[in-house]
Amino acid sequence: MLIMAIETSCDETACAVVENGVKEIATAVATSAELHQTTGGIVPEVAARKQVEYITPVIELCIKKAADHLRIDTADVKNRIDALAVTVGPGLIGSLIVGVEAAKALALAWNKPLIPVNHLVGHIYANFLPQDGIKPPVLPAVALVVSGGHTDIVLVKDHGRLEYLGGTLDDAAGESFDKVARLLTMGSYLGGPLLAKNADLYTGSNLSEKLPRALLHENTYNFSFSGLKTAVKRLVDKNMYEPSAIAKEFQEAVIEVLVAKTLKAVQATGATTLLLGGGVSANKYLRTRIQERLPKLTFRHPQKISYCTDNAAMIGAAAFFDK
Ligand code: KG4
Numbered sequence: 001m002l003i004m005a006i007e008t009s010c011d012e013t014a015c016a017v018v019e020n021g022v023k024e025i026a027t028a029v030a031t032s033a034e035l036h037q038t039t040g041g042i043v044p045e046v047a048a049r050k051q052v053e054y055i056t057p058v059i060e061l062c063i064k065k066a067a068d069h070l071r072i073d074t075a076d077v078k079n080r081i082d083a084l085a086v087t088v089g090p091g092l093i094g095s096l097i098v099g100v101e102a103a104k105a106l107a108l109a110w111n112k113p114l115i116p117v118n119h120l121v122g123h124i125y126a127n128f129l130p131q132d133g134i135k136p137p138v139l140p141a142v143a144l145v146v147s148g149g150h151t152d153i154v155l156v157k158d159h160g161r162l163e164y165l166g167g168t169l170d171d172a173a174g175e176s177f178d179k180v181a182r183l184l185t186m187g188s189y190l191g192g193p194l195l196a197k198n199a200d201l202y203t204g205s206n207l208s209e210k211l212p213r214a215l216l217h218e219n220t221y222n223f224s225f226s227g228l229k230t231a232v233k234r235l236v237d238k239n240m241y242e243p244s245a246i247a248k249e250f251q252e253a254v255i256e257v258l259v260a261k262t263l264k265a266v267q268a269t270g271a272t273t274l275l276l277g278g279g280v281s282a283n284k285y286l287r288t289r290i291q292e293r294l295p296k297l298t299f300r301h302p303q304k305i306s307y308c309t310d311n312a313a314m315i316g317a318a319a320f321f322d323k
Pocket residue numbers: 010146147148149150173174175177178190191192193196278279280281282283284308309310
């Protein structure tokens with residue numbers, strides 16, 4: 001089964017053709033991220049306008065790549081597509097509408113079914129995309145979705161049967177990485193990966209002051225990361241510590257809570273598989289800490305960095321399995 005999937009929830013315009021939910025046979029993506037560097041944050045109106053500009057060329061390029069892969073004419077690709085899939089939320093409404101309307105138009109013109117996909121479910125299904133010959137994950141599983149907009153723990157009982165266990169009450173994990181990266185002058189927009197790199201490379205002594213681990217001992221699966229910004233700002237203002245030392249303690253604080261709550265969910269549900277998804281799943285320290293704390297677990301994270309962050313293949317995978 002071939003699904004053409006479209007993802008436009010934020011600042012990426014992405015289209016992919018996915019075979020049987022596991023194999024990406026064609027992909028095309030454009031991003032307006034560079035533009036948001038200049039404003040130090042995403043301006044939804046600007047992102048939506050860029051989606052309008054990019055959507056047609058991205059779809060055309062994806063169709064061309066699919067034709068090359070299938071060794072057929074571009075005009076014949078539509079005959080091989082079984083269904084369309086599109087992210088319907090959560091995300092920036094102006095950006096989402098562009099992808100949804102494009103997918104609806106294609107579904108109508110090609111007379112194909114259209115499968116609506118939740119963006120967060122997409123991040124979970126990024127783990128079903130090819131993993132070096134490993135079979136797709138076995139369910140039930142606990143999923144930790146950590147992105148720029150979300151931090152959620154979900155029990156995936158089976159395809160289409162998800163139970164929300166808890167999530168952030170304020171800032172998302174990725175959002176806090178980005179905001180603290182700005183405070184530490186490690187990037188004005190999406191500085192999370194650079195902050196993580198600085199933290200990983202830092203070999204000096206640890207800070208004598210600890211940052212807060214909010215809700216760590218509270219008996220829920222909820223998180224709160226918004227207080228970290230203020231706490232980091234206080235450390236920065238003291239002018240006593242290297243930015244990389246603060247970055248290391250910050251990363252430790254976020255990841256300690258993420259891992260502890262995930263561990264709790266795994267124990268409480270008896271799940272034997274853990275699925276990590278979302279942009280922050282690219283974080284090496286997070287992966288290492290999970291592996292250390294949960295050695296007996298089948299732990300899966302997206303195989304490529306491009307499957308951690310927003311992409312269309314994960315939407316095609318979710319549409320196939322979760323439909
Ligand atoms: O999933 P994603 O591409 O977009 C949303 O759906 O939000 O996630 C982007 C987020 C950004 O906040 C980015 O800073 C964060 O993921 N991120 C990281 C790393 N790589 C990406 N955060 C921490 N460590 C990383 N290595």
